[in-house]
Amino acid sequence: MLVVVDILDIPSSPSTILTINRFLIDYFGQPPPTKSAMTTVVEQLKTMAHSLSLLITALDDVPCTESELHTLDTIAATIQDASLAIQKKTGSFRPPRNDRVWKSCEEQRSKAQSTIATLLAEGKLQNASVFKRNIATIYRGPSSSELDSRDVKRRKGVTQRRCHRLQQLCPDSIVSWAVSYPPSSWGGGNIADDIFDCLVEDIQPNDTKAWPATVRELLVKIRDAEIQDCPGLDQLVETPNDPSRYTADENYKSAPARAIVTAPGAPADEHREMKQMFSSAPAARVLQLPQPFREAVQNSMLWKWERGQGRGTTGTMATLFPKDATQDVSFTIRCGHNDGYRLNDTYGFKLAFSS
Incomplete structure (x- = not known):
């Protein structure tokens, strides 16, 4: 039986620290250093991971009986569950991709990539209103009313959770999402969770984007006029501070590429x-x-x-x-x-x- 503890929500009370110490002593045979509960857990997990990697390497040359293989399977499942719990807390967890779901949202993903490529190439937003409504929705969430039915409240609750998920993405991902998908296309009741997960995964870039200056200008306007005192939006506007992330519109078209001189015969x-x-x-x-x-x-x-x-x-x-x-x-x-x-x-x- 595996009990997964939400380690980031552990209060630093004396009784909690004592419980953690006892758990770690059972596994490591010695008490951990006296520090905060979170620091202790992280340090001991680090030690455990190092010891585990050494033991796993040693398994390569050690023959196993059927009983030992069965035990190793049980251990592997325990380690996998613990790893998933840690990844969910750090935000690095990505659910396994479902090929059927991935295929079903192919058209949406393709349109999004095309929209982003056009923005980067031409330096102009195709639909500034979609961008503004998306940013407002992501950071303010859906509006609520006492007259909302139970079903409407449920759908708005789903939208709110998705807004929180989008807020956790890197700045490039948030901008990419905001220019690609109108709020009506990803709110609760419009697409299933597995489709939303695929779109979020796909929108995360593999490199840093040099957005045209108009993107930051719109973000500043939204922050100053519509959504004030929002730390998340402030971070999106100001991070990174390097002005090279935004390219001046009048100089957006790239200069002609230099001729590349190569030796006879391509490498x-x-x-x-x-x-x-x-x-x-x-x-x-x-x-x-x-x-x-x-x-x-x-x-x-x-x-x-x-x-x-x-x-x-x-x-x-x-x-x-x-x-x-x-x-x-x-x-x-x-x-x-x-x-x-x-x-x-x-x-x-x-x-x-x-x-």
């Missing part, structure tokens, strides 16, 4: 002989990959097999070094079959050869 055409390959990275390093690569790797058959075997390392990532030190090094990942096609679509890959 891709060079005859490359491999000298070294590096792999078997700690499995936890996969969590440091940005999306969509992290999820793509975790959907690979190799990753799932490694986790099923309890391995502490992974072969899903590798670097290939050529014999010629002047040639490029290749960094490769293994990903799920369907995820490979999604990466093709996301980054616009073209078919190079087929067999």
Whole structure:
């Protein structure tokens, strides 16, 4: 039986600290240092994670009986549940993607990416009113009335929770969402939770966006005229403070690209002989990959097999070094079959050869 404790809501009372100390002593055989409850928990979890990674690595060369394998399965489930609890508290948790749901919202995602690309390319908002209404909805929530029926209150409650979810995103994600989806398209009762989750996941960028100056100007107007004393909106307007994040509209069109001088023969055409390959990275390093690569790797058959075997390392990532030190090094990942096609679509890959 696993009891998952909401560690961020633990009060720092003497009785609570004593309970935590007893729990940790049972696991580590020694009392933790006398500090605040939260600091103690974090430090002991860090120690536990380090010890666990060493033990898992040792499993690779140790044969197991059927009984031991069954016990390891139980331990793995416990560790997985604990990991999910921590990820939910840190905000890094992403629910497993449902291919059916992902496919069903493909048109919405495609339109959103097109809208964002047009804004970045042309420097003008296609529909400023949608942007303003979205920002107002996200930071003020839906309006309420004593005359609202029970069903209306329920739907507005869903919208309020979604507003809170959107507020937790990075500034680029919030702006991307606000220019892409009208409030009427994502409020409670308009789309299911799983569709909303997919759209939120997809809207999170893999790089920093250089928004046109008109975006910040509108945000400032909304803050000063409509939504005052809102820390979240203040942060969205002022973060980051680097003015290079916003490009002046009159200078928005990029200058002609410089000609790139290359040596005869493209590097891709060079005859490359491999000298070294590096792999078997700690499995936890996969969590440091940005999306969509992290999820793509975790959907690979190799990753799932490694986790099923309890391995502490992974072969899903590798670097290939050529014999010629002047040639490029290749960094490769293994990903799920369907995820490979999604990466093709996301980054616009073209078919190079087929067999």
